[in-house]
Amino acid sequence: MNDFQTALGTWYRANKRELPWRFTKDPYKIWVSEIILQQTRIAQGMDYYLRFVKRFPDIHHLAAAEETEVLKAWQGLGYYSRARNLHTTAKVIVDQYNGHFPADYSLLKQLKGIGDYTAAAIASICFHLVYPVLDGNVYRVLSRYFGINTPIDTYQGKKEFLRMAEDLIDPQEPGEFNQAMMELGATLCSPVKPDCPVCPVRNGCLAFRTDQMMEFPVKGKKEKVVQRYLNFLVIRAADSVALEKRRDQDIWKHLYQFPLIETEQPTEIESLIHTPAWDLLFSGCDLALEEISPRVVHLLTHQRLHIRFIRLRLNGIALPQNIQMVPLSDLTHYPVPKPIEKYLTLELL
């Protein structure tokens, strides 16, 4: 073992957090934890992990579930394709692998939702295969330690950092090494105010020696934010409310929402009533406008959603087929995006 591996390993064994998924090598639970933690902080994902493995204790339970149930367990966590891919892959593992994850990096990567990072994590933690993980933490640790200014969000950068990680990984304990690198990045080697004085590898760290911690890692792209204006129609009839399922090719895929009219710009209700979308929904309906909520802003990574809820009372006329009237008491079974959940909690339930 080289000095880096020794120092990192000693520090990790003494300082690692006792997280639930660190007490098992069950590939199912490691897999679930890794998917939940993609782009998600531990504090945010912890409860979801505990509830998920309780609700779906093994891969057979997950494979046998309905997609809506899986999305419901994921509701509020975001990046819902993770949940749909989790469900898809569970069925593949059961059907094609007899319920067992393959102990093979390439085969793991073929599974939906398992990319370079997750394949390396499962391979190293569960099967002791020597594949380094490269996540945001590891990029930060490596870029600071070696003083690499190649942008991490480029093809060149990924290649370069992968080579470094392959040279650095401890082949005797690849899973522990990988987790130690991430733990270091998540705790001491944080994006702002890294705690260098207690870092186990500060002596070899170029960023520390030159006091340039905040110059790394280097990133290139910045996304542009699109503005969208969503008018949700809260159509009430007796003790029911109208819901529709969101389709492919947009945010919140396969989640449920109130019938939606989206406009290019902020639109007054008087104009909205005269749009083709409104006619399509309500031509011939007996409607009463009850209330219009103030606009709320909901931020996504690259979209700014301006959301308004328009409450309507419907008197006994059927709606289009893709829209269903759902009893209020059944709403808890439907996975919904965060703004809808907030509205339901505050206004309807």
Place this chain on the structure above:
DNA sequence: CACTCGTGGGC
């Protein structure tokens, strides 16, 4: 490759 996909916390 560039773009898309959620949500919450910290400063």
Place this chain on the structure above:
DNA sequence: TGCCCAAGAGT
């Protein structure tokens, strides 16, 4: 407050 960031992956 606006911006950055977080155990990435699919297309």
